[in-house]
Amino acid sequence: MVRILNKSNVAELLVMSDALEYVEDAYRQLSLGNAIVPQRITITDPAPGLTLIMPGIIGGEMNALATKIVSVYKNNPEKYNMPTVLGKIMIQDINTGEIVGIMDGGLITAMRTGAATGVSVKYLARKDSTSMSIFGAGTQARKQVVATYWALNQKLEKCKVYDVKRAASESFKAELEKELGIEIEIIDEVKDEFFQSDILVAASTSSEPLFSGEKIRDGMHISSIGAHAPKARELDSLTIKKANLRVAGMKEACVAEAGDYIIPINEGIISSDDIVSIGDIITGKTAGRQSANEITIFKSVGIAAQDVAVAKLVYDRAIKNGIGQDIDF
Amino acid sequence: MVRILNKSNVAELLVMSDALEYVEDAYRQLSLGNAIVPQRITITDPAPGLTLIMPGIIGGEMNALATKIVSVYKNNPEKYNMPTVLGKIMIQDINTGEIVGIMDGGLITAMRTGAATGVSVKYLARKDSTSMSIFGAGTQARKQVVATYWALNQKLEKCKVYDVKRAASESFKAELEKELGIEIEIIDEVKDEFFQSDILVAASTSSEPLFSGEKIRDGMHISSIGAHAPKARELDSLTIKKANLRVAGMKEACVAEAGDYIIPINEGIISSDDIVSIGDIITGKTAGRQSANEITIFKSVGIAAQDVAVAKLVYDRAIKNGIGQDIDF
Incomplete structure (x- = not known):
């Protein structure tokens, strides 16, 4: 069973004060050696845009494993009336490897990037x-x-x-x-x-x-x-x-x-x-x-640890509150 | 809109004779320099299993861009009554970057691996x-x-x-x-x-x-x-x-x-x-x-080009035949 969370589900579940806390914890776990962020993969030619593949894992109490696939196609707005940046995040159960959640990545990307600055403001x-x-x-x-x-x-x-x-x-x-x-x-x-x-x-x-x-x-x-x-x-x-x-x-x-x-x-x-x-x-x-x-x-x-942390927050809250749609596949 | 294809959808759409043709073409495009298979990312600790992140792109007539996330957790059968190998494939529209299909990766992995041997039999x-x-x-x-x-x-x-x-x-x-x-x-x-x-x-x-x-x-x-x-x-x-x-x-x-x-x-x-x-x-x-x-x-x-080719075959056929479920997210 995979929990599918669309844009409005994510918007309903995610507030900045929580994103700040989770991104701060992602940075903390990185410093403690509990998080691993492999070098992300970039795919371009022969595509007319850029795709970034960003997996990451965070241990400790968070115990989160997820991969963001995000694309940046500059001609999308003009050529297809679509956003430049599109993406989804796949979250796995760290204990079984199973993909248990797939969510829209747009708002999460914006929120975790904001949260990075927020954490810097808090500390600096x-x-x-x-x-x-x-x-x-x-x-x-x-x-x-x-x-x-x-x-x-x-x-x-x-x-x-x-x-x-x-x-x-x-x-x-x-x-x-x-x-x-x-x-x-x-x-x-x-x-x-x-x-x-x-x-x-x-x-x-x-x-x-x-x-x-x-x-x-x-x-x-x-x-x-x-x-x-x-x-x-x-x-x-x-x-x-x-x-x-x-x-x-x-x-x-x-x-x-x-x-x-x-x-x-x-x-x-x-x-x-x-x-x-x-x-x-x-x-x-x-x-x-x-x-x-x-x-x-x-x-x-942007580093995957930010996405992984916020995606875990959103997923856990979605399960707890019965938000989103379950698909068996 | 994302087309979701579960195991039985994939089984309905994929036969070996077609997988052979597509895997052969993936190998051909690699030789022609039209396919790019970045070194896959492996994630292990602190997870108790292995996750492989395998993106690839094939140009030419195939024009396919996809990423497979596949996990190998040896203790799954005994501990959770779940398969050792689990995975999904996300396929993108190469022109916009948008993820347009997500499908179960188990059968595709088995079929494309079989097809690799099949192609070798054909030529060797x-x-x-x-x-x-x-x-x-x-x-x-x-x-x-x-x-x-x-x-x-x-x-x-x-x-x-x-x-x-x-x-x-x-x-x-x-x-x-x-x-x-x-x-x-x-x-x-x-x-x-x-x-x-x-x-x-x-x-x-x-x-x-x-x-x-x-x-x-x-x-x-x-x-x-x-x-x-x-x-x-x-x-x-x-x-x-x-x-x-x-x-x-x-x-x-x-x-x-x-x-x-x-x-x-x-x-x-x-x-x-x-x-x-x-x-x-x-x-x-x-x-x-x-x-x-x-x-x-x-x-x-296993290389991602095999998965990308077969996933493209399955996705195109699903759209053509109206198989699977569309989710807006």
């Missing part, structure tokens, strides 16, 4: 943070704000948003003001005041740095979740250089995939020893923010 | 072959016989079967005599006459050689589909040495995974240059059997 931002600025107003950007809101124990008051598409910012504002009850300010041109917020999030589709590191001010926490290729980045080398603490969702993954860290390493500005995994801060192996003046950076590329 | 066995002997009487062994029967254009007349479990051989005999109308002889002790058949198939769970290469006679075709780890093998070094033609389902996979070839290579008996992929024989890049006296060997470890 100043405790008295109340404001954020964000590059990007898409689906992913919205979950970044929701996660930051919950990570700050609902103390987020204001968010400035910049997107090249004004319409996206307007819908972002309408949606989040309603959902979170915070003030959203749409920014049409990025000036100095954009960098006065306590937290700065980059959730863009840009592969070039979004701003000069000169703009960064002391005490800020920066999270970058866009750009995940060795030659692409959202943050420039000066930003990386100025930071007091350079953190990764998973160091090995960022050093292999994220230009934000790879390029400054190649330039000799930092070495890979200057980057720590957030799991090691969560478990106390490495110190976190030391003072209110420090600049902290969090860079994450 | 003597054309006048009418008899076979087989080590193993399990599910997989049965499909080996069915595939050989079809590969010989239904001219297979007799099959000798040996299995350590007599009951398995009896059920093998009953099933195949009914399905194929050929004579099945159960062998309780393997003696010289077992090696008088035209074709010898090894489909055992043994990790040690099943017989001495001294037994092998001229003109025989041997296919080994059990044992798929570097230190495990069904064929001894003398068998490999005596062969005139040493073929692999996919050379790169066998040289990485199959002790049947790896051990004699390490012993200096053959070099990897002495092994050819069957696709290269199908496409005529390499010569096949040269005379009725030659001994030919085929060794295959």
